[in-house]
Amino acid sequence: MIAEVKTLSGYKYCEKTFQNSISCVGVGVHSGKKANLTFKPAPVGTGIEFHRVDITDKNNVIPAKYSAVADTRMCSCIANADGVSVGTIEHLMGALHGFGITNAIIEVDGPEVPILDGSAEDYITLFECAGVREQEAPLKVVRILKEVCFDDGKGASACLYPAEKGLSIDFMIDFKQSKAIGRQEYSIDVNYKTFKNDIAYARTFGFAKEVEMLRSMRLARGGTLENAIVVEGDTVLNPTGLRSENEFVVHKVLDAVGDLYQLGMPVIGHFSGVKSGHMHTNELLRKLMADETAYEIITMDEAEKLSLKTVQTKVA
Numbered sequence: 001m002i003a004e005v006k007t008l009s010g011y012k013y014c015e016k017t018f019q020n021s022i023s024c025v026g027v028g029v030h031s032g033k034k035a036n037l038t039f040k041p042a043p044v045g046t047g048i049e050f051h052r053v054d055i056t057d058k059n060n061v062i063p064a065k066y067s068a069v070a071d072t073r074m075c076s077c078i079a080n081a082d083g084v085s086v087g088t089i090e091h092l093m094g095a096l097h098g099f100g101i102t103n104a105i106i107e108v109d110g111p112e113v114p115i116l117d118g119s120a121e122d123y124i125t126l127f128e129c130a131g132v133r134e135q136e137a138p139l140k141v142v143r144i145l146k147e148v149c150f151d152d153g154k155g156a157s158a159c160l161y162p163a164e165k166g167l168s169i170d171f172m173i174d175f176k177q178s179k180a181i182g183r184q185e186y187s188i189d190v191n192y193k194t195f196k197n198d199i200a201y202a203r204t205f206g207f208a209k210e211v212e213m214l215r216s217m218r219l220a221r222g223g224t225l226e227n228a229i230v231v232e233g234d235t236v237l238n239p240t241g242l243r244s245e246n247e248f249v250v251h252k253v254l255d256a257v258g259d260l261y262q263l264g265m266p267v268i269g270h271f272s273g274v275k276s277g278h279m280h281t282n283e284l285l286r287k288l289m290a291d292e293t294a295y296e297i298i299t300m301d302e303a304e305k306l307s308l309k310t311v312q313t314k315v316a
């Protein structure tokens with residue numbers, strides 16, 4: 001998750017923002033509304049902030065924090081105390097996490113972030129065009145110290161475990177109702193390279209029979225075969241098929257990378273998801289942060305020293 005950099009300030013790992021602003025435009029998968037999105041550089045300590053520029057009579061700033069998550073029915077939606085919200089931030093958050101952006105202001109002129117092609121690939125392209133600027137502050141991380149799990153009692157769970165370095169994820173899904181998905185497992189060490197090459201491409205997915213129900217809930221109104229994998233029974237309806245055999249479970253990993261970044265900093269730990277979704281990850285993060293013995297916030301430089309010590313002890 002964390003790209004190594006040489007910084008002027010003497011820290012091996014530092015906070016980062018965009019070099020330049022960059023914009024895109026697209027449709028929200030649930031609202032069906034067109035939205036303009038602009039990524040802007042931000043000073044040290046800002047974190048990731050959404051600014052609803054179409055709202056001028058209320059506080060329009062929404063920090064991308066787990067504690068601001070308001071709705072996890074079909075996506076991650078965050079809201080501030082004035083009830084101003086922005087939805088479907090998870091793929092964008094995954095790309096920021098994968099790309100190592102610590103501070104950014106994201107202006108959006110509607111209630112939902114564009115879905116683009118349903119994956120995080122377009123964000124990576126945008127971020128590469130905008131460029132990265134190193135900042136004069138050490139990168140902080142959340143280091144997991146003990147196992148924390150959220151189990152919904154219905155067979156789905158999301159857990160975090162201590163790990164020596166970086167973020168690793170394993171995920172299992174089991175869709176008995178469709179042979180097109182079935183049971184899939186995937187595990188990966190998450191860093192800039194693996195995020196870009198092995199995770200970012202995976203598109204969101206849904207079932208054709210759910211579309212009518214979702215539309216009655218005012219959801220999925222912008223969903224098409226251009227921005228989601230749509231499954232009907234045992235068949236994938238998209239004429240171009242899947243981007244990989246296990247695209248479904250890889251997309252769940254992308255969602256987890258995005259949702260975990262709502263901690264406000266990278267994680268040193270192992271995440272394990274079993275049939276879990278946005279709600280499970282959010283409950284897990286709330287449980288983690290409520291237990292001060294379960295984590296520590298340190299600089300990445302310190303975390304690396306600790307992991308080196310562990311390795312040396314093992315060798316000895």
Ligand SMILES: [Zn+2]
Nearest residue numbers: 090204251255
């Ligand atoms: Zn997703």
